Amino acid sequence: MFAVTGVTGQVGAAVADHLLKDGAEVRAVVRNPEKAAGWKARGCEIAVADMFDAASLTAAFTDADAVFLVIPPLFDPTPGFPEVKDMLATLKTALETARPGKLVCLSTVGAQASQPNLLSQLGIVEKELAALSIPVAFLRAAWFMENAAWDVAPARESGVIPSFLQPLDRAVPMVAVDDIGALGAQMLRKDWQGVRAVELEAPERISPAMIAAAFARALGTEVKAEVVPRERWEELFRAQGMKNPQPRMRMLDGFNEGWIEFEGGREKSLKGTTTIETAIRRLVAGA
Helix, strand or coil: EEEEECCHHHHHHHHHHHHCCCCCCEEECCCCCCHCCHHHHHHCCCECCCCCHHHHHHHEEECEEEEEECCCCCCCCCCCCCHHHHHHHHHHHHHHHHHHCCCCEEEECCCCCCCCCCHHHHHHHHHCCCCCCCEEEEEEEEEHHHHHHHHHHCCCCCCCCCCCCCCCCCCEEEEEHHHHHHHHHHHHHHCCCCEEEEEEEEECCCCHHHHHHHHHHHHCCCEEEEEHHHHCCCCCCCHHHCCCHHHHHHHHHHHCCCCCCCCCHHHHHHEECCHHHHHHHHHHHHH
16 A cells, blocks of 8 residues: 555656556545545545644554655745744654655755755755655655646747746756656655665756747747846745745756756766657647
8 A cells, every 4th residue: 555645736646646557556645635536536545634733644654555755845935944844743753653664755856955945945854754764765856847837828828938947048957747656656666775865857958948949849839938037036926925035046046057956967867758848748738
């Protein structure tokens, strides 16, 4: 039995989907049972749990051969990341009490970066969960190709997609969610001792210009990427409701300046199979 959190989000759903297709027994861990009907119909056991409630998490993880953990994303954290630290205290209590066979936790490219930024939250997660007494693996995924879903409408309507990644010809590590799901399902079935990290990206690195070109081919019309000047970022993010935009801005700086990178570099990362062309076609078709 594999317990999978985050099944109502992209990565958890992809992991659960791959496990079910392989004939595995899956316990879908959800906060809102109303969103679990589809998973129950596919044969999943349903466990209702909250990331800040140790008792419900313990029940969800008990008797599991392995747990796939997705930390809920927090894009506007309080300085010092107290939210994720509180969540980790609860998770560690639940995991040590339930003692599943092993833990695979979704992490990120740049989790080990020394400069503070939004992804530092996952660095904290790795440090804390590495101290557990069960085998732990971190799946460090690149920038999601599916983040380009925000660009479908402007690509269609104006032929211009705004880019915080810059310069426009700079290629950065990206990956498709389905490839993360496939690797996550594989990792849950493997045996290891101690702590390990696996880093995953697409077959090639991808630039904003390449994303625009993929949109142009998918839509059959001209599409170009346009830089959003850095001096406008804070104003834009605060207009969106962010109270603490600096971590997000520093994350973008990290990709743009190259200090957010895989610990093993491009040569040692595993490679998915999905290209940016395929990912963009899927987004356009689904919009």
